[in-house]
Amino acid sequence: MNYTELQLTLDPDFADILTAELAELGFESFTETDEGINAYIPEPDFDAEAVAEVVARYSGQTAIGYVVNSLEKTNWNAEWEQNYQPIEVVTEGGMSARVRASFHAPDGAFTYDLVINPKMSFGTGHHETTHMMMQHQLGLDHVGKAILDVGSGTGILAILGLKLGAANALAFDIEEWAVENAIENASLNDCQQMRVFQGTIAGVDAAEQFDIILANINRNVLLAEIPTYVRHLKPGGQLLVSGFYETDSPDIQQTAGAVGLTKVGYLTRNQWASVVYQK
């Protein structure tokens, strides 16, 4: 998706006020410049009239000038991606997986070899949460199972699930670039049994149920959606969650317990947590 950059020239005393006003209009993030501030918003959400109205509102108090630029969708992560080191995930049970980019040579010492070119999507195993989800997965029986990957990013968890023997995987993400990237990574790993769509859990057929649901997202989304995931989980199925800090674990536990889930696995890594629940 393209972004709109609004470059504002203004008195520094009004920088915070305009930041607050533009945040109300949906601008997501801001940087200070020598002349004032730059504000950023997804292009479809940019409302030129609303911006003009806000600027006009303060024109009696201070002089504000602005320029609107369109920023094309770009892989900003390319620099990091070129230099990323492969990630190795090993369990106490002796299972192992290695995540590498397509420019790294494979290493036969590992049970599972995953090729992930992440571009701007999340999920390479570098982050604690992905690492723990993979650790949990390596200890779970996936053979012949149907899996669902919620907020799939690069698609790494669904791809590992298929390599572990899952019959099929459904993955989705709200971000357009993540969906494109997951499809690309599924192809790199020859995962033909993987379907990917752009959307949320609401886009999954209400009657469709899975043996394993993987959700590495964040606390708020998990608290809101765990009851829905449970409806999509077969009896005896497992829900793997992460994306929250250890300090948020009690809240997650309360929500999961209230919908009849039992905690069967728990990992922490550098203050992040990951839990396996069983229905």
Add this chain to the structure above:
Amino acid sequence: MAKEVAGYVKLQVKGGQANPSPPIGPALGSKGLNIMEFCKQFNGRTQDKMGMVLPVLITYYKDKSFDFVIKTPPAPIMLMEAAKLKGGSAQPNRNKVGSVDWDQVRVIAETKMPDLNCFTVESAMKMIAGTARSMGITVSGAAPWDN
């Protein structure tokens, strides 16, 4: 041995909503930092402040690692929250559309004290009240120092 600092990046991002688009993408990507790692960490740490603009100061190191400090929201954001406003007044000096009381101004002033060039809470409160007036937000009641 302490890691060698390569530089700093200063941004303002809505809580829980960091994503790899501009300005985060280009700001971090151009330095070879892992953008998605930052987004996941920032969003994880700001789940209680969803949608609120938060200044964040990122320190990055020669080895391409980074850490960051999240600061308190800008005073106008806190004033809008306190006055439950959707945007300031259409005509700030005439049409007052929202109000806060001096207790709310004190809370904001105390929260912002570390970031303001003020020696006393009272002077910080005067500064916050001035910002409120610029935005068309009335501060109701008599100022504590007038009593």
